[in-house]
Amino acid sequence: MGFKEEIKRRRTFGIVSHPDAGKTTLTEKLLLFGGAIHIAGAVKSNKIKKTATSDFMEIERQRGISVATSVMAFEYKGRKINILDTPGHQDFAEDTFRTLTAVDSVIIVIDSAKGVEPQTRKLMEVCRMRHTPVMVFMNKLDRNGKNPFELLDEIENELKIKVRPLSWPISNGSTFKGVYNIYEEKLNLFSGESKQTVEESIEFKDINSPELEKYIGEKYSRILREELELITEVYPKFDIDTYLQGHLAPVFFGSALNNFGVQELLDCFIEIAPHPRIVVAEEREVDPFENKFSGFVFKIHANMDPNHRDRIAFVKICSGTFLRNTNYLHVRAGKNMKFATPTAFMADKKSIIDEAFPGDIVGIHDTGNFKIGDTLTEGENIHYKGLPSFSPEMFRYVENADPMKYKQLAKGLDQLMDEGVAQLFTNKFNGRKIIGTVGQLQFDVIQFRLEHEYGAKCRYESIQLYKACWMESSDKAQLEDFRKRKYNALADDKYGREVFLAESPYALQMAQEKFDKIKFHFTSEF
Ligand code: G4P
Numbered sequence: 001m002g003f004k005e006e007i008k009r010r011r012t013f014g015i016v017s018h019p020d021a022g023k024t025t026l027t028e029k030l031l032l033f034g035g036a037i038h039i040a041g042a043v044k045s046n047k048i049k050k051t052a053t054s055d056f057m058e059i060e061r062q063r064g065i066s067v068a069t070s071v072m073a074f075e076y077k078g079r080k081i082n083i084l085d086t087p088g089h090q091d092f093a094e095d096t097f098r099t100l101t102a103v104d105s106v107i108i109v110i111d112s113a114k115g116v117e118p119q120t121r122k123l124m125e126v127c128r129m130r131h132t133p134v135m136v137f138m139n140k141l142d143r144n145g146k147n148p149f150e151l152l153d154e155i156e157n158e159l160k161i162k163v164r165p166l167s168w169p170i171s172n173g174s175t176f177k178g179v180y181n182i183y184e185e186k187l188n189l190f191s192g193e194s195k196q197t198v199e200e201s202i203e204f205k206d207i208n209s210p211e212l213e214k215y216i217g218e219k220y221s222r223i224l225r226e227e228l229e230l231i232t233e234v235y236p237k238f239d240i241d242t243y244l245q246g247h248l249a250p251v252f253f254g255s256a257l258n259n260f261g262v263q264e265l266l267d268c269f270i271e272i273a274p275h276p277r278i279v280v281a282e283e284r285e286v287d288p289f290e291n292k293f294s295g296f297v298f299k300i301h302a303n304m305d306p307n308h309r310d311r312i313a314f315v316k317i318c319s320g321t322f323l324r325n326t327n328y329l330h331v332r333a334g335k336n337m338k339f340a341t342p343t344a345f346m347a348d349k350k351s352i353i354d355e356a357f358p359g360d361i362v363g364i365h366d367t368g369n370f371k372i373g374d375t376l377t378e379g380e381n382i383h384y385k386g387l388p389s390f391s392p393e394m395f396r397y398v399e400n401a402d403p404m405k406y407k408q409l410a411k412g413l414d415q416l417m418d419e420g421v422a423q424l425f426t427n428k429f430n431g432r433k434i435i436g437t438v439g440q441l442q443f444d445v446i447q448f449r450l451e452h453e454y455g456a457k458c459r460y461e462s463i464q465l466y467k468a469c470w471m472e473s474s475d476k477a478q479l480e481d482f483r484k485r486k487y488n489a490l491a492d493d494k495y496g497r498e499v500f501l502a503e504s505p506y507a508l509q510m511a512q513e514k515f516d517k518i519k520f521h522f523t524s525e526f
Pocket of ligand 1 (some may be wrong): 017018019020021022023024025026139140141142143254255256257258
C-alpha cells in the first residue's frame with residue numbers, strides 16, 4: 001500500500017465523557033467489533049474509583065493499566081483505527097485535554113438520563129479551541145432518559161455546537177423499541193431480553209410504509225413519523241464539511257452496554273471522520289502527506305518500577321514516515337536521536353515497529369529527554385503548538401520536607417511536571433513554589449511518587465488562591481504599573497510565562513476594573 005493510502009485509511013480519535021456515561025463500555029464494544037478483543041470485559045476500566053483516593057497502590061496499578069490501554073489500534077473494514085484512551089478520573093482532566101491534541105476527531109458519550117454534564121462541557125471547550133470534529137453517542141437508551149429533543153437542545157445550548165441526529169430512538173427505558181438509522185435508512189430493533197443483544201436490522205427506506213406498524217406497533221410508528229418530520233424541519237441536512245470544520249455534531253442514539261447502535265456509529269464514523277489533518281506548527285502548517293517525518297510528544301508515562309525510572313514518550317506522527325533506528329532532530333534539545341525500540345499498541349498488545357505513518361502513535365523509550373509538546377523532525381526547525389495550560393483549580397505551596405534530599409525533590413518535581421502531572425508556578429516575590437492541580441488526588445499522587453520514585457519528601461502548605469491568569473495587554477505602561485503594584489501576586493509558570501495569581505473572584509474583578517487594558521485569561525493560549 002502506498003504512503004498516501006496509508007494516511008487516508010487512518011482514523012485517530014478519542015472517546016471522551018463525563019465519568020460513568022459509558023466511555024469504557026463503548027470503547028470495549030468498538031474493540032469487539034474491530035475483532036481486537038474477543039470477550040467483553042477484556043478492557044479494564046482505567047478509572048480511578050473515588051474510593052481509591054488514599055489507596056496509592058491502586059493508583060499505581062491503574063497507571064499500569066492505562067499504559068497498556070493508552071492507544072488501542074485495530075483494523076476495521078480496511079481502515080486503521082487508533083483510539084486514544086483518556087483517564088476517566090476528573091482529577092486527571094489535564095491528561096485528557098492533552099490527549100485531545102493528538103486526535104483527529106472525537107466521539108463524545110453522553111448519558112441520556114443525565115444529559116450534558118460539567119466534564120462534557122470542558123472537553124467540548126478544548127475541541128472547540130482546536131476545531132476538532134465531534135460526534136455524539138447518546139448512551140443508555142435502555143434506561144428511562146430525557147426526551148431526545150431536549151437532549152439535542154441541551155447539546156446545542158451547553159456545548160455550543162450545532163447538532164444533526166443521524167439516528168433516532170423509538171421510546172426508551174422499558175419500552176425502548178430500537179432506533180431508526182436516518183443515515184443508512186434502516187430500522188434497528190432492540191430486543192432487551194438478553195443483555196448482549198444481537199439486533200435485527202431492517203432496510204427501511206420509506207418510513208411511511210404500513211410495514212412499520214408490524215415492527216413497532218401503531219403508537220410508536222405514529223410518534224416516529226412525527227418526530228422524523230420534525231427533525232427534517234428543524235435540523236438542516238447533515239453536511240459533512242460543517243462537521244469536519246467542527247461546527248456540526250452528528251448524533252447517534254444507542255446503548256453501549258447492550259451493544260446497540262454501536263456498529264452504526266462505527267460504520268458511519270469510518271465513512272465521515274477525517275483522516276489525519278493538517279497540523280499547525282508555530283512556523284507553518286504541516287501537511288500529513290509531506291514526505292519528511294515530523295511528530296510531537298503529547299503524553300509521557302513513567303515506569304511504575306522505581307528501579308527503572310525510564311519513561312515512555314507517546315509521539316503522534318504528523319507527517320512523513322517514521323522509521324526505526326533513524327536519526328531525527330529533537331528540536332528543543334537541538335540534538336539528533338534515534339530510536340531502537342519504538343512501540344505500537346494493538347489493543348492490549350505492544351510490539352516493536354519498523355515504520356509508522358501520520359495518525360499513528362508511537363511509544364518511545366525515554367530516559368528523561370522529553371517534555372510534553374516536544375517536536376521531532378528530519379531536521380527542520382519547527383515547533384508544534386502544544387495544548388495551552390489551563391488555570392488549575394487548587395493550589396498549594398510545596399516545601400522540601402527532608403533537607404538532605406533537596407536535589408531529589410527538585411529533579412522529581414521537574415520530571416513530574418514534564419509528565420504533566422500538575423502545574424508548577426514560582427512566585428516572583430519570594431521564589432516559593434506553588435503546585436496547581438485540578439483535584440486533590442493529584443497532590444496525593446505527587447507526594448507518593450516523589451517519595452517512591454525519587455526518594456524525596458515534600459510537604460504542602462495551604463494558600464488561598466482562586467485562579468492563575470495569563471495576561472495580555474496592548475498598553476505597556478499599564479501592564480508595567482500592574483506589575484509594580486501586584487508584584488507579590490505574580491508568578492512564572494513552568495515555561496517562564498508570567499501569571500497573575502488571583503486570590504478570589506473579587507480580587508480578579510477589582511484588578512480587571514482598575515487595569516482595563518489588561519486581559520486576564522484562564523488559559524495560556526488566547
Ligand atoms: P465511563 O468509562 O464513562 O466512566 O463509564 P463506564 O463505561 O465504566 O460505564 C459506567 C456504568 O454505566 C457502568 O456500570 C456500565 O456498565 C454502565 N453502562 C454503560 N453503558 C450502558 C448502557 O447502555 N446502559 C446501561 N443501563 N448502563 C450502561 P457500573 O455498574 O458502574 O459498572 P459495571 O460494574 O457494570 O462495570
